[in-house]
Amino acid sequence: KQEVTQIPAALSVPEGENLVLNCSFTDSAIYNLQWFRQDPGKGLTSLLLIQSSQREQTSGRLNASLDKSSGRSTLYIAASQPGDSATYLCAVNQAGTALIFGKGTTLSVSS
């Protein structure tokens, strides 16, 4: 059974710092992996989707990497801003199942 783990559960950093959020999964047979951002009262927003054949995807200050063989993904946020404060979720997509989510990392960026 696929399990998705995110470390750390919470992270506090000062504005301007670069940071890395980690996601690991137990079964490497995935189609893709997505990173989402969750804001209170605003649902989830898809940030990046990495296909199983890809190594990384970039969008602005965000860079997500995928090492399928080791079951790991990272989300790199450059030059963090207070507006980046949110909960970040990773989710894997496998054949025959719905997206399987981690519990998320709650990020707080102070000004």
Add this chain to the structure above:
Amino acid sequence: SAVISQKPSRDICQRGTSLTIQCQVDSQVTMMFWYRQQPGQSLTLIATANQGSEATYESGFVIDKFPISRPNLTFSTLTVSNMSPEDSSIYLCSVEAPGEEKLFFGSGTQLSVL
């Protein structure tokens, strides 16, 4: 992309009552998904709703407790029936927009059961 309007955004309900959550999508989609997020937990899929057929429920979820309607390709409802405090969660609807693999989510319904 897809824009999803979900309501209510939050509600406080009494034990034993039922609440119906609505999701409206700005485009026609084949499948709509309903998720639950319990406090401190990850999202768990409740069921997949296809237009014109009965919803498909995941293990641990049953139609009597979570009846779902899908009358057309842009709308769905989820009812949480005979509520207990254990049903206090965030409920989210989600769709996969045509031609895209990304999932788009509604803003969620924060449910508290007293």
